[in-house]
Amino acid sequence: MESDTSADAIVIGAGAVGCSVALTLAESGIATIVVERDDIAYNASGYAWGGLSAHFGSGVPGPMTEHYRTSIAKHIALYESFGHDASHDWELQKVTSLSLADNEASAEGLKSDVEWMQSEGFDAELIEAQEIYRLEPSIRSGFVGATHVNAGLELDSFSYTQSMATEAKRRGAVFVDGEVAAVNSTNDRVTGITLADGTELSAGLVVAATGPWTSDVEGIPSLPIKPIKGEILRLSRDGNDLQNRVGFNGFNVGRKPDGTVWAGTYEWDRGFDRSVTSEGKDHIFNGVTEYIPSLQHAEIASSTACLRPVAVDGFPIIGSSSICDGLFYANGAGKKGILLSPLIAEWIVDLIHNEVPPPAVVSSARFSEI
Ligand SMILES: Cc1cc2nc3c(=O)[nH]c(=O)nc-3n(C[C@H](O)[C@H](O)[C@H](O)COP(=O)(O)OP(=O)(O)OC[C@H]3O[C@@H](n4cnc5c(N)ncnc54)[C@H](O)[C@@H]3O)c2cc1C
Incomplete structure (x- = not known):
């Protein structure tokens, strides 16, 4: 024992x-x-x-795709085995994501992303501007296409x-x-x-x-291994939009089960500094309001910073x-x-x-x- x-x-x-x-x-x-x-x-x-996705990330497409998929399956099995009593009071949410393109060259890039995702069996499609604005009306005008991927889960880490x-x-x-x-x-x-x-x-x-x-x-x-810092802003925003995780220019926005809208992030090498900074907050806020302008009116309820352990x-x-x-x-x-x-x-x-x-x-x- x-x-x-x-x-x-x-x-x-x-x-x-x-x-x-x-x-x-x-x-x-x-x-x-x-x-x-x-x-x-x-x-x-x-x-x-808290995203669990196999369709992007280090080694995708490539040697990690199958490992990410295997691990998603393990999360589902764990979640089902835990039950949902007071000690496991959280959700495993299905999430659809939109990755936006605002010019024809990046739309072409998204097209090839969708082609390999479909060839790997992911539920992914290329959508046109009209569909983007139907799904998420708060996205600014000027986008010409997006990937729409229904292949991810999220949890409260x-x-x-x-x-x-x-x-x-x-x-x-x-x-x-x-x-x-x-x-x-x-x-x-x-x-x-x-x-x-x-x-x-x-x-x-x-x-x-x-x-x-x-x-x-x-x-x-x-x-x-190096610490690579990131920050996430939690925004108070009324309504029920942004149910899709919307990504552009390396930034992401999406609504969590508690109703807050999360916005992130960056990948900065700042040693072991884990502090929340106004530089980081401004960077993310400017990045996400550039494509979802109405977030300008959202209050930043809180923000957090942490360090990813990234191997060479x-x-x-x-x-x-x-x-x-x-x-x-x-x-x-x-x-x-x-x-x-x-x-x-x-x-x-x-x-x-x-x-x-x-x-x-x-x-x-x-x-x-x-
Ligand atoms: C902004 C941001 C967003 C992210 N989003 C995602 C995501 O959507 N999906 C995803 O899969 N991952 C995501 N990650 C990455 C993920 O957070 C990390 O990969 C993961 O948390 C690493 O877990 P870990 O247990 O290895 O490290 P940690 O969570 O850092 O835990 C290591 C622990 O070891 C302890 N420790 C270290 N040295 C000692 C010691 N000498 N003695 C005692 N204790 C010690 C530390 O105190 C620490 O608590 C994100 C990261 C960031 C920064």
């Missing part, structure tokens, strides 16, 4: 990835401790947009991550507050961790699910360490960490139990020094 100081496995980090790994480990019979220095879902996993933690606890995982200062090993074999206050916890397996913080822990090599080649870093037995990486999910979290958990647990390596595109083995 696990205790607060000894277990089979220690997971560092209680974001979506760490909580998913903890749930899957616990389900598979591995006594697990999760150590988190802030709080569950305190970082990016609590403040993401904070509640989802909390749900994963709740289910992990129900299966015996223990959550400990603390900052991991070091992963300990003897003869290149993991023996546990030391917290910043000197407390030692023992385990033969350690899974780093530390998001963008990859070089803070002695004993974990510095992974080639844009793909997750999953696998076992080449320098220390028993150390595993569940990092670098970038812009898709909420989506990929249940699949990353499966990859890690399959590696631990069955020595099945993760797919090459995400494998940590592509970086020889880690």
Whole structure:
């Protein structure tokens, strides 16, 4: 049995990835401790947009499309298995998206997007101006075409991550507050961790699910991952429009189940700064009001900033360490960490139990020094 100081496995980090790994480990019979220095879902996993989509993103079209699809299916299965009691009080919403083009050249680009999406079986079509304005009358004039894709889901990433933690606890995982200062090993074999206050916890397996913080822990090599900041504005806007997620010029707008309209975002390298800034707010507000002018009158109810863990080649870093037995990486999910979290958990647990390596595109083995 696990205790607060000894277990089979220690997971560092209680974001979506760490909580998913903890749930899957616990389900598979591995006594697990999760150590988190802030709080569950305190970082990016609590403040993401919450989109689950396979038709765009890093490695799409390409080697990640099928993995994203597989992970969406896992989310649906998890959501159905959770039930909807007070501890899982959130929705998995179907979302249609519009990506707009305001000139013929970008409309041509959208046409080829739709062609490959249809060839991959996504429910996607190219629509003309009249249909755009029928679907979303508040979009400014001047758009000539859009992709209309009915292939995504959205969830509240904070509640989802909390749900994963709740289910992990129900299966015996223990959550400990603390900052991991070091992963300990003897003869290149993991023996546990030391917290910043000197407390030692023992385990033969350690899974780093530390998001963008990859070089803070002695004993974990510095992974080639950068924090890439983004911000989301929550706008108060009466009415019931913007049910489609509307994207243009890298910005996105869409209404959430609580009625607020969310607007985002940017991808800036600002180190580990997680603060909300007027520069970021203005950038997003100007970006979205350029194509939905009536949002000028919406009040910004709140805004949040967080850091995506983005690997140097844009793909997750999953696998076992080449320098220390028993150390595993569940990092670098970038812009898709909420989506990929249940699949990353499966990859890690399959590696631990069955020595099945993760797919090459995400494998940590592509970086020889880690
Ligand atoms: C604006 C924005 C929008 C996004 N939208 C989406 C989206 O629509 N869909 C999607 O799939 N993804 C989205 N993402 C990406 C997603 O948020 C991340 O990929 C995901 O949250 C990463 O999860 P994680 O568990 O790896 O990291 P995190 O959530 O950062 O969790 C890592 C945890 O590890 C803890 N930790 C680190 N070091 C230590 C230590 N030494 N000791 C103890 N604890 C430690 C940290 O405190 C942190 O809580 C978005 C991101 C941003 C910024």
